[in-house]
Structure formats: structure tokens, C-alpha cells
Amino acid sequence: MEVLLFTFMNMKNKIGVCLLVIVFLASFLRIYKLDSIPAALNWDEVDAGYNAYTIANWGRDEWGKFLPLVFTSFGDDKHPVHIYLTAVIVKLFGLSDFTTRMSGAIVGILSVIVIFFLARRLFKSDLVGLLSALFLAVSPYHLHFSRGLWETNFALLFFMLGLLLFFRALEKKNWLINLSFFSFGLSILSYHSSKIV
Numbered sequence: 230m231e232v233l234l235f236t237f238m239n240m241k242n243k244i245g246v247c248l249l250v251i252v253f254l255a256s257f258l259r260i261y262k263l264d265s266i267p268a269a270l271n272w273d274e275v276d277a278g279y280n281a282y283t284i285a286n287w288g289r290d291e292w293g294k295f296l297p298l299v300f301t302s303f304g305d306d307k308h309p310v311h312i313y314l315t316a317v318i319v320k321l322f323g324l325s326d327f328t329t330r331m332s333g334a335i336v337g338i339l340s341v342i343v344i345f346f347l348a349r350r351l352f353k354s355d356l357v358g359l360l361s362a363l364f365l366a367v368s369p370y371h372l373h374f375s376r377g378l379w380e381t382n383f384a385l386l387f388f389m390l391g392l393l394l395f396f397r398a399l400e401k402k403n404w405l406i407n408l409s410f411f412s413f414g415l416s417i418l419s420y421h422s423s424k425i426v
Contacts, residue, residue, distance in 0.1 A: 244355045248345055248362060255341040255366035259334040259375045264327035267377065274378045276302050278319070278329035280312045285320035298418070310419040311383045333382050337375025340386045341366045347393045384420035387412045 270278065280290050280300055292301050300307040315332040322328045341362050349358030365371050374382040391412035398405035416423040 251362045259337045277378050281315035281319045282324045285316040333378045336386045343389045380420040384416045384423045387416035
């Protein structure tokens with residue numbers, strides 16, 4: 230019995246270590262030279278960074294609106310989630326290319342963690358969870374959106390988190406259903422495609 234228990238505990242430790250290595254890899258790929266690769270902020274990142282700065286300091290967007298749910302931007306109406314999360318980082322560390330992109334990198338790293346738990350729950354396999362996390366960690370598509378301040382990156386995280394919390398709430402029949410709906414709501418407030426999904 231002790232050998233079986235030791236083997237089980239050792240196996241869980243291996244899974245934890247593998248996940249930690251994958252998260253470190255995802256972190257390195259998303260944070261290394263974040264302020265210089267890609268070479269410059271695009272105009273949407275500049276606008277979101279400036280709005281985050283104005284929200285962090287005065288609670289108003291660039292047009293003077295108090296804590297808006299839709300940012301006028303260049304007349305193309307931006308969603309609020311990525312700007313408000315970036316405002317927290319800008320308030321703590323100041324405005325720079327790095328801090329403007331940092332919230333996108335953090336959300337990308339969190340997505341790797343969430344997809345591990347979501348895939349593991351859906352397929353009931355630690356291996357599938359680890360492979361899902363690894364593939365997302367090195368996915369060029371996901372890396373691109375994690376190294377910039379892109380709305381779609383935020384929508385993906387909150388959608389996956391909403392699914393994970395929803396399945397967990399169905400099993401346990403507890404209050405996690407409220408967090409699930411909150412996460413789905415954040416996804417909807419992150420990107421237009423989430424409204425369709």
C-alpha cells in the first residue's frame with residue numbers, strides 16, 4: 230500500500246513539475262524582450278495604453294468619459310477589459326511599451342494554465358492536459374497575440390476559464406456557476422467574436 234501511495238504521489242509530482250516547466254517556457258516566450266519584439270507598438274496598442282494611462286490616473290478615457298464600457302478610440306469602439314487590466318499594470322509600474330504589453334503576456338500565460346485544467350477535465354487525462362498546455366505555450370498564433378495588447382487574447386482566457394468553472398460547478402453544484410457566468414461576461418466584454426460564441 231505504501232509503495233502504491235508513493236508511486237501515486239510521485240506521479241502527481243511529475244505532472245506538477247511538467248506543468249511548471251511548460252509555464253516557465255510559456256512565460257519566457259511571452260515576456261522576453263516584450264518591449265522590442267514586435268519592434269514597435271501598433272496604433273491599437275498605443276491607443277489602449279494611453280487609455281489605460283488616463284484610466285489609471287484620472288478614471289477617464291482620452292475623450293473625458295468616466296469609466297466607460299466602450300472606448301471611443303479612433304471611432305472604432307474598443308472593448309474595456311484589456312484596457313482596464315492594463316490600467317492596473319500601468320498604475321503600478323508606469324507607462325512604457327513593456328507595461329502596455331504586459332497584461333497581454335500575463336493573460337497568455339494564464340491561458341496556458343487554464344487550458345491544462347480544462348483539457349484534463351474534458352478528457353480525464355493528465356497527458357492530454359499537459360500536451361494541450363505545451364501546444365498552446367509554443368503556438369505561433371497564440372504567441373503573436375500574447376506578445377501584444379490584443380482583445381482576442383483576453384476573450385480566449387475568459388471563455389476557457391468560464392468553461393472550466395462551469396464544468397466544475399456542474400459536478401459540485403456550488404457557487405462556481407456565478408464565477409463561470411462572470412467569466413463568460415468578461416469574455417463578451419473583451420471581443421466581438423465572443424458575443425457570437
